[in-house]
Amino acid sequence: MKILLFCSLFFSINFAYADSKTLFEQGEHLFRTAGGYGCSTCHGMFAQGGGNVGGDVRGKGIDKLNRALEKEPTMLLLSNALNLAQRELLASYLIELGKIPSVEWIIDDQVTFSNASIKLGVLSQLVLVNKRLETIKVALPFVAKSSFIEIKPYETKAVQWIPKEGTIELVYKQSVLAIEIK
Template sequence: MKIANKMLIGTLLSLVSAVSVSAVSETTTSPNINAGEQLFRTAGGYGCIACHGLYANGAGNVGGNIRGKTLDDINHSLANEPTMQLLSSALSNMDRLNLAVYLEALGKISLVEWTIEDKATSSTITIESDTPAQLVIFNKLFEPVELTLPQLTPEQTVQLNPYETKAVDWIPSKGVYTLNYNQSQLTIEIK
C-alpha cells in the first residue's frame, strides 16, 4: 500500500493547481506536498488531525472537513478562529503554503467515507471514474476488523484495530462496488 500511496501522491503533485504565493517571498523554495502532510500531522505538537481527522475529512471531529482548503482559507482561519489562532505564530508563511498545497491536493481526490459500527448501516455514494479516490474507513467497534477489498486494492486485506482509521487510495473504474462488514454496507457507484 505504501507504493500505491507514493504513486497517488506523485499523481496529486501533477494535479495540484498553482497556489497563490503572495504571502511567501519569491526567494523561498517551492511548496512541498510531503512537508504539508507532515505539518498536518504534527503542527503545534498535536497536528491538524486533532480537530480535522487523520485524512482532513473531519472524521466527526470539531474542525470538520478541510480537504480542498486554500492558502486564503488557512490564513483566514488562523486569524479568526480562536482554536486556530493558537497555531498562528507556530506556522511560517512557507508552512502555511505547504499545508495549502497538501489540502488542495486532498480536495482533488474523491472522498468515500465508511464507518463500521455495531448497528446496521447502509449508504451509497457516487464518484467519478478514472480520477484518484480515497476510501477512509473508521472502525467504530471494540474489536479488530479485517476487510478484503479486491476491487480497490491489490493488498490481500486491510486490518483496522478498534477505533482506528485507515485510508485506501485507488483509481476507480466504472461500475458498482458493494462493501460489506457484518451489518455495515457501503455501495460505491462509479460513473
C-alpha cells in the same frame, strides 16, 4: 548541444518532482503534528473529516486556512504556532489532497447504510475510519479479488484505486457503504 539541453531539462524536471514530493510529505507531516497534536485531530488523518468537529478541509487554500486560523476558536490555538511558510506548506498539502476524489467510510457500533458516488476512471481514495474497540478486517474486492485491509481500533487508513464502472458494496457487520461509480 541538443543532448545537453535535453539532459539538463530532464534532470530539472526530476528534481522539481522530487522537491514537490518532499513538500507534499512535509505538508503531510505538519498536518499530523502541528501544535503538538496536529490538524488531523479535528480534520481526520487524510483531511477528510473523520466524523470529527473540524470537517473535511481537502482542497482548501491559504486564504481559507488563514481565515480559519484568525476566526475559529479552536484554530486560534494554532495561529501563533504556524509561521507563514508552514501555513503555505499546509495549504499546498490540502490543495493536493483535494485533487484526489475521496469517499469516507466510518465504521462504528451503529447500524449504518451509506451511499457515495465517485467518477469512473479517476484516481480516488477510500478513507476507512475504525471507531470500534476491536481490530477489523474489511474485504476490498475492487482492489483485488482476495484483498483485505486490517484496521486497528480508532485507526484510519486510506486506499487509492481507479474505479471501474458499477457499484461497490462494502460490508462490515452492520455497517454498509455503497459506492456508485459514474
